[in-house]
Amino acid sequence: MNIGIVGLGLIGGSLGLDLRSLGHKILGFSRREQTCQMAIERGVVDDASCTPHILAAAEVVFICTPIAAIAPTTQSVVPYLSRDAIVTDAGSVKKAVVEAVAPLWHNFVGGHPMAGKAESGLEVAERHLFVGKPYVLTPVDTTPVDAVKTVEEIVRSLGANVFECRPEDHDRAVAWISHLPVIVSGGLIAACMSEGDRTALELAQQLASSGFRDTSRVGGGNPELGVMMAKYNREALLRSLHQYRLCLDEFISQIKAENWDSLEQQLTRNQQARPKFIKE
């Protein structure tokens, strides 16, 4: 199959490496000539170009740009696609993306490969990045069934675990497990830094160990990514934040009132609930 990849970063590059090794012909499109050259040299693509004509032969096109660029990029490349080409994306939010992109191309399937690394860029692209990772597809009423089937087969061949759901359900789920944690964790760092007692702050910095390290990890991550997720998944994130605040207030009330039985019951429910999310 001829597969086009638009945006040759970590995700686009890793898709290219895997799909090429599965026997597909990979056609890369990037704005930067240097990236096209590197993609060819690293064997990520069979051919790459800075002009979208290269996508004319593609049967399936993966749009792997940052979220904000997905809709404008799709708009700029669709005039060059063959009539039956299927377009899919790799954005980490789906409602806003699907609403913007579906009207631009009849054969569009929203997608979210949930594989990432701390670093980004083609330099860190690698084979088998998607193995055992969730890959969510979010077809809507107007999405052609055959297009979903084709994308699903490709994704399955990467070794990913395919999930299919509505864009809204995806966004609510990732608000809970991916976007809310960034704010919760970021609040922890911000609160610590607000400590006005210099002795206590310096001591805290010296004594911090694994508990603080783990709880603060995602809150200390890439600021641009944090803003993107808040911007494009604002509604679901605010919904989760509202619930989080209620839970936090409940904890504060229990501690203020010295209601230790209630606190222990809640902490016990948490202990029991966590394994439903995490299999360690």
Add this chain to the structure above:
Amino acid sequence: MNIGIVGLGLIGGSLGLDLRSLGHKILGFSRREQTCQMAIERGVVDDASCTPHILAAAEVVFICTPIAAIAPTTQSVVPYLSRDAIVTDAGSVKKAVVEAVAPLWHNFVGGHPMAGKAESGLEVAERHLFVGKPYVLTPVDTTPVDAVKTVEEIVRSLGANVFECRPEDHDRAVAWISHLPVIVSGGLIAACMSEGDRTALELAQQLASSGFRDTSRVGGGNPELGVMMAKYNREALLRSLHQYRLCLDEFISQIKAENWDSLEQQLTRNQQARPKFIKE
């Protein structure tokens, strides 16, 4: 030196293993005969007993019981100690402990070895548990200087990094980096479980990965320990929770108002501040 250890769990047992290998004579005291037997068999102590008379020969005594038992246990053993014996404890909060224990014995030095494991009990005691870990000593105005010096020398011989501060400073610092994270992280689990949309909740449970795992880890831990830290460090924890809530509300306001510049500035400050706590 003759060193007494009261409470033969993870901390008491690990202290015994290390101090014994350094040439000290270790005298164990536990309420349970079975624990005394096991401590002797495992080489944690030279001798152990269920009666406090065994502590009469001790020059330094480590009280390694759970927090709630530190003061009553100290009260019950001091009548058996030699007049010059130094008592120190291993409780994870210090103001409440020092206020309760200092009046019971003139030669008392508050201490907190910040080494732990997910499991507890003598079965998981191990050598070198304290190497490279912080060990905080919290003398007060009435604490004899020589007692602090002696405890500090012993602690240093374990390979721990010794810190010395007031009990209140210790409690504020651990509220930030140890106790606040438990509530922040617990709130995340509680909020997720409050999701009324079954599809989104089940999807969230299936899609959760490293970000959720790390942010929720300490919130899904031992409920009794969580209650203990809230109970005995209530004042400092409420102070930290108050600040945390302000920071959370600021994030919520920024997202509601779509004030992306402010959000990015805050996330950037977080990214810059985290390495001051964590050297990864």
